Amino acid sequence: MKDLLFLPAPRPFGYFVHHQGRGHAERCAAIVNALPGHRPVRIFCARDDIFPRLRPDVEICKIPSLFEPPEPAPAKMDWVPTPQTMHCAPLGWSTIREAMACMAQWFAEADPALLISDVSAEVAQLARLCSVPHVKVIQHGDRSDPGHRAAYDGAAGLLAPFHADLAQPGWDQTLTERMFFAPGLGIDTTMPDRATARRRLGIADGTKVALVISGAGGNGVSEAPLGVAARTFPDTQWIGIGAVQRDWHATMPANLHLRGWVDTAAEHIAAADLVIASTGNTTCHQILAAGRPWIAVPEWRYFDEQVEKARALDRAGAAFHLPALPASAHRWREAVEQAHARHDPARQRALVAPRAAEDTAAWLEGLSGRLWGESPTHSSPELATLS
Numbered sequence: 001m002k003d004l005l006f007l008p009a010p011r012p013f014g015y016f017v018h019h020q021g022r023g024h025a026e027r028c029a030a031i032v033n034a035l036p037g038h039r040p041v042r043i044f045c046a047r048d049d050i051f052p053r054l055r056p057d058v059e060i061c062k063i064p065s066l067f068e069p070p071e072p073a074p075a076k077m078d079w080v081p082t083p084q085t086m087h088c089a090p091l092g093w094s095t096i097r098e099a100m101a102c103m104a105q106w107f108a109e110a111d112p113a114l115l116i117s118d119v120s121a122e123v124a125q126l127a128r129l130c131s132v133p134h135v136k137v138i139q140h141g142d143r144s145d146p147g148h149r150a151a152y153d154g155a156a157g158l159l160a161p162f163h164a165d166l167a168q169p170g171w172d173q174t175l176t177e178r179m180f181f182a183p184g185l186g187i188d189t190t191m192p193d194r195a196t197a198r199r200r201l202g203i204a205d206g207t208k209v210a211l212v213i214s215g216a217g218g219n220g221v222s223e224a225p226l227g228v229a230a231r232t233f234p235d236t237q238w239i240g241i242g243a244v245q246r247d248w249h250a251t252m253p254a255n256l257h258l259r260g261w262v263d264t265a266a267e268h269i270a271a272a273d274l275v276i277a278s279t280g281n282t283t284c285h286q287i288l289a290a291g292r293p294w295i296a297v298p299e300w301r302y303f304d305e306q307v308e309k310a311r312a313l314d315r316a317g318a319a320f321h322l323p324a325l326p327a328s329a330h331r332w333r334e335a336v337e338q339a340h341a342r343h344d345p346a347r348q349r350a351l352v353a354p355r356a357a358e359d360t361a362a363w364l365e366g367l368s369g370r371l372w373g374e375s376p377t378h379s380s381p382e383l384a385t386l387s
Contacts, residue, residue, distance in 0.1 A: 011113035011372065012040035013364070014106065014132070016123045019047040019065070021215060023281030024118045026186035027137070027161055031116075032058055034361035042110065044103055044123075063102050064095035066120065084146040087121055087302075100126060107132050113368040114156060124151035133371050135159055135364065138179065140168060140312060141303035148303075157367050159360065161185040161281055163351040166312040182360045184285050184352040188266070191290045197270035207237055210336075211268050213277035214242030215299060221278075223250045223258075225325035229276075230256035232329040233336070241268055266290075274339060276325070279309040287319075289352045291345030294319040295335055317347045 015032065018024045025045070029052040032041050041058045043051075046065040054060075064070070067088055074092035082089055090096070103123070106112070107130045117124040118137040127134040136155040140162075143149075152158060152175055160167070163183035167176070195205065203209060210233065214220040220243025230238040230253045240258040262268065266286055269275060275292045277283050278299040287294050296319035298306030307323075314321035320339045326332040353359070368374065 010036075010039050010374070011368070012042055012110050013368075014103070014110075014112045014115040014127075015041060015043045016103070016115065016117045016120060017043060017045040017051075018119050019045055019050060020067075021280060022050060023161075023186060024137075025050040026052060026282055027118060028116075029054055030186045030357035031360050031364070034357040036361075036365065039365070040110075042106060042112075044099075044106075046099075061102060061106070063099040066096055066099055066122070068095075069093060070095040085125070085150045087145075087147050089122060103127075104130055113372060114364070116159070116364075117151070118159075121147045121151035124155065128154040135367070137161065138175070139305055140166075140308040141301070141305035142308065143303050144170065145303075156371060157363070161356075162284070162309075162312075163316075163353075165316045165351060166309070168308060168312060180360065180363045182353070182356040184289065184354065185281075185356040185360060187282055187285045187289070189285070189289045189352050189354050189356075191266055191286065192270045194270055197267040200267050201264065201271055203237075203271055208233075208235060209272045210236050210238045210274045210276065211272035212238065212240040213265070213269075213275065213283055214240070214244060215278045215280035215283055220244045221297075221299075221325065223247045223252070225327060226250075226256055226258075227252050228326070228329060229332050232332045236273075239268065239272075241265060274336060279306040279313065284309070284313070285352055288348045291348045293339045293343040294348075295339045296321050297325055298323070316351065317342065317344055318351055 013035070015028055017028050028043060033055055035041065043058060043060045044063050045060060046063055048060045048062050051060070070093055077091035080091055103126060112132055114133040114135055115127040116135045116137065117127070119139060124134050124136045133156040135157045136151050138152065138158045138160050155178065158175060158179045160179050160181045162181065164181040198205060212221065212226055222245050224247040226238065226240055227250045234255060236255065238256045241260070241262050244258050269286050269290045269292060272292055275287050276295045276297060277287060279296050296310040296313050298310045310319065310321040313319040320335065320342050322335055326335050
């Protein structure tokens with residue numbers, strides 16, 4: 001017991017969080033809150049208002065955005081080529097210098113055990129250049145470019161916030177052998193049942209409900225195809241949550257209700273008979289946990305992230321992938337028929353794990369112990385797949 005009193009404090013974990021959308025911040029909060037209480041954590045993010053509740057001892061270091069130009073506008077240096085190992089590395093931005101210096105200074109002062117990058121290939125490479133082991137969050141998409149490969153190849157581990165059955169066919173063994181799959185990471189997988197959700201939302205039991213979800217990372221779905229859908233199925237209440245792009249030519253029937261941003265997305269999903277949604281992390285896992293018929297329509301993202309995720313969901317039998325919202329009544333009928341015909345709620349729910357955050361925290365602790373020759377503070381699984 002006396003020896004335990006003199007154990008050195010564990011090295012801190014650093015965590016870079018991209019501020020686009022909500023999935024990155026939700027994953028971070030889930031992991032951080034599941035780590036041992038004596039593991040220090042420093043979060044670096046351009047926003048400090050997108051996080052769910054965090055442990056009170058966790059500090060968010062607000063850094064300038066790496067993706068939005070400073071004021072006043074910097075000199076135009078776009079004529080200088082960008083190396084293929086970089087994605088967003090404009091020259092002359094004082095904000096990027098400040099953000100990178102903030103992280104590099106912390107590396108030097110805190111002597112961290114590792115940095116989790118969710119997500120930035122440049123930040124991951126910064127950690128490696130500063131001799132700090134890093135864990136790179138790996139997402140779907142065509143990420144075979146030199147920039148992503150440099151970040152992946154130099155990582156101590158790769159965190160995949162989805163089920164192993166949603167892995168992309170092109171991922172080679174050099175990636176998968178260091179991958180930890182964490183399906184359901186960042187969400188509460190205990191979705192309400194349909195009757196409870198409908199009671200909370202004031203929806204009558206016998207009402208047919210089709211839910212359209214637009215994620216927080218883009219500009220929203222177009223209004224016109226939703227009007228076509230609602231007119232095609234007049235016996236169904238069509239509800240839209242999230243951002244919607246207005247179309248001057250769209251005619252909006254009475255059974256279409258656009259509610260904008262809501263705090264009850266889980267209840268809306270659970271209450272629905274059909275979901276039409278993009279493939280962001282939180283949306284995906286909530287639909288899978290609820291086990292609802294799903295038309296997966298990817299929104300535009302860099303590197304075709306949502307396109308590849310929609311294809312993976314379709315291959316796994318968890319959703320019906322459409323490249324775009326149907327543009328006519330007969331195509332809407334075909335899509336809805338396909339979604340219901342292919343629906344397998346048991347298959348969907350099998351792609352979500354209830355203890356993803358705890359298992360990810362244990363994996364990170366074990367990885368840190370392996371890196372630094374320290375005893376893990378969790379009983380840690382090996383580098384492995386959650387099922």
